[in-house]
Amino acid sequence: MDFFFGLLQIIGVHTLLGLSAYVVLQTGQVTLAQAGFFSIGAYVSAMLTVLAGWHIIPALLVSASLAGIVAGIVGFPALRIKGLMLVVATIAFGEFIRLFWFNFDYQIAKEGITVGPQGGEGFKQIRFFPENGWSTLDVAIFIWVIVALVMLALWWTDRSRAGAVLRAVGEDELAAQSVGINLTAVKVGAFAAGGFIAGIGGAIYAHYTTHIEHLNFGVMLATFAIAYPILGGLRNVFGTLVAVIFIQGILVEGLRFMGDWRNLLFGALIVLAMNIQPRGLIDERSVKLVRGLFTRDTRN
Amino acid sequence: MLEVNGIAAAYGSIEALRGVDLSVEEGGITCLLGPNGAGKTTLMMTIAGIVKPRRGSINFLDRDITGMGPSGIVRRGIALVPENRLVFPDMNVHENLIAGAYLRLGKRKAQVRQDIDHVFTRFPRLQERSKQLAGTLSGGEQQMLAVARALMARPKLLMMDEPSLGLAPLVVEEIFRIISDLNADGTTIFLVEQNAHMALQVADHFFLLEQGQVTFSGKPGQLSEHEVIQRAYLGKGQERERPTQDRGHPGGKTH
Numbered sequence A: 001m002d003f004f005f006g007l008l009q010i011i012g013v014h015t016l017l018g019l020s021a022y023v024v025l026q027t028g029q030v031t032l033a034q035a036g037f038f039s040i041g042a043y044v045s046a047m048l049t050v051l052a053g054w055h056i057i058p059a060l061l062v063s064a065s066l067a068g069i070v071a072g073i074v075g076f077p078a079l080r081i082k083g084l085m086l087v088v089a090t091i092a093f094g095e096f097i098r099l100f101w102f103n104f105d106y107q108i109a110k111e112g113i114t115v116g117p118q119g120g121e122g123f124k125q126i127r128f129f130p131e132n133g134w135s136t137l138d139v140a141i142f143i144w145v146i147v148a149l150v151m152l153a154l155w156w157t158d159r160s161r162a163g164a165v166l167r168a169v170g171e172d173e174l175a176a177q178s179v180g181i182n183l184t185a186v187k188v189g190a191f192a193a194g195g196f197i198a199g200i201g202g203a204i205y206a207h208y209t210t211h212i213e214h215l216n217f218g219v220m221l222a223t224f225a226i227a228y229p230i231l232g233g234l235r236n237v238f239g240t241l242v243a244v245i246f247i248q249g250i251l252v253e254g255l256r257f258m259g260d261w262r263n264l265l266f267g268a269l270i271v272l273a274m275n276i277q278p279r280g281l282i283d284e285r286s287v288k289l290v291r292g293l294f295t296r297d298t299r300n
Numbered sequence B: 001m002l003e004v005n006g007i008a009a010a011y012g013s014i015e016a017l018r019g020v021d022l023s024v025e026e027g028g029i030t031c032l033l034g035p036n037g038a039g040k041t042t043l044m045m046t047i048a049g050i051v052k053p054r055r056g057s058i059n060f061l062d063r064d065i066t067g068m069g070p071s072g073i074v075r076r077g078i079a080l081v082p083e084n085r086l087v088f089p090d091m092n093v094h095e096n097l098i099a100g101a102y103l104r105l106g107k108r109k110a111q112v113r114q115d116i117d118h119v120f121t122r123f124p125r126l127q128e129r130s131k132q133l134a135g136t137l138s139g140g141e142q143q144m145l146a147v148a149r150a151l152m153a154r155p156k157l158l159m160m161d162e163p164s165l166g167l168a169p170l171v172v173e174e175i176f177r178i179i180s181d182l183n184a185d186g187t188t189i190f191l192v193e194q195n196a197h198m199a200l201q202v203a204d205h206f207f208l209l210e211q212g213q214v215t216f217s218g219k220p221g222q223l224s225e226h227e228v229i230q231r232a233y234l235g236k237g238q239e240r241e242r243p244t245q246d247r248g249h250p251g252g253k254t255h
Helices: A002-026 A034-051 A056-078 A083-103 A136-159 A161-171 A173-178 A183-209 A219-232 A237-253 A261-276 A284-294 B040-047 B070-076 B093-100 B109-122 B124-128 B139-151 B169-184 B196-202 B225-234
Strands: A108-110 A113-115 B002-011 B014-024 B029-033 B055-060 B078-081 B157-161 B188-193 B205-210 B213-218
Touching: A002 A034, A002 A136, A002 A161, A002 A183, A002 A219, A002 A237, A034 A056, A034 A083, A034 A108, A034 A183, A034 A219, A056 A083, A056 A183, A083 A219, A136 A161, A136 A183, A136 A237, A161 A173, A161 A183, A161 B093, A173 A183, A173 B070, A173 B078, A219 A237, A219 A261, A237 A261, B002 B040, B014 B029, B014 B040, B014 B055, B014 B213, B029 B169, B029 B196, B029 B225, B040 B078, B040 B157, B040 B188, B070 B078, B078 B139, B093 B109, B093 B139, B109 B124, B109 B139, B124 B139, B139 B157, B139 B169, B169 B188, B169 B196, B188 B196, B196 B225, B205 B225
Parallel strands: B029 B188, B029 B205, B078 B157, B157 B188
Antiparallel strands: A108 A113, B002 B014, B002 B055, B205 B213
């Protein structure tokens, strides 16, 4: 069973990562910095639980807030650039954060052993869960409660007036300005919210893997972050979840029996999925289909 | 109500406006005519705060709004219906209107709902299509939506950039009827048009903009329509031997 709980944990964390990019993508900004914000959540929360001895929940909130603040700061220069330039700029920023961790050494002795982030060696022994006797199931439940809360918050935002404003900026900035929408507030806000969510994901990730290093947070992870919501169709949060299950659950885990051929098939299946569902895994058609299953046909 | 004094604006080294002076009287319909490339859209965008002027000043209701951002200007009571309508295509009609009420985000939900009902009474066709994606509406419906969306900001001055662009003659007449209705209900209108024939029928006052400068200011009738059209379409200071009666104003009536 532990294998499945482990898989649930991975899917949960990647869902948070995907949702962090979802918020930013809705305002029409393509970001490849999400892995960087994710790493801030990971390193800072781990330092708080391991070095300062905090409980996971306050550590998670503080580290995610810090990731959100950094993301908001990144959002300001991003206001002046769009499209491909923004992609390049956010890659550069993501790498900047990753390389910061590569150079970051801060260790203290605790109960006879030295702990803390150690540059290129990474940060080992992030043992909050095992030390406090959390089972894999407990951790999986903890993660999914958080995922559910984040999804609920975003789902509610999507349906609210704020959601319409976010999407308006994504669809046409000039038109958005003509009705008085403050582009700065919306774009920086979206970056900050995305950074906060990525930070939560990173904090959880650090604690269930117990060992993080800068290489975990490279461009590949950033690419996954935007691939989930895009593959999911950007219509709602469930698309992102479905895409994570599709990639992490079915492609990565389900194809493991194929050995080295898996990676080859992996890419091919994503391309195939995009061709079959060009408007995303969750498009208008599938939304209608699901709605039809749950609403009784009243025409008879 | 609106005074534009010596406004100059440029894109890089290309000067689009070279010292424009004009004013819009409260309660009326003011029209700006001019050929392509005269700077009409740039002037609208400058007043809306989207383009920053290099020189000059803009006053609205006796307050200086020069250099203010678009948000602040909409808050002061100027809303722009942009050229080519620019509805949010992948959002439905209702969501487009909600986005138009951005300045009241997070408060006065009931008031926003009331305003939506109000624009729906004015544009019943939009109500029928409330859940339809804006990108799937016809051109005329998109223009109505763009106007309705701007009205959600409760403007005192409504600026419209070429509302008749690319619309069928009958639809153009409908749009101009809407403009007159809005004006009758108390909204001041500042209109940019290429369709000089229609514009002169509704305008109280009009300006001609040629090569980034105002070259005429007066009431319809002060210049012959023949000359207005010549200058508005071709940007020529003096008349030429050329039949103009049937040029490019769809739905043109005899007059």
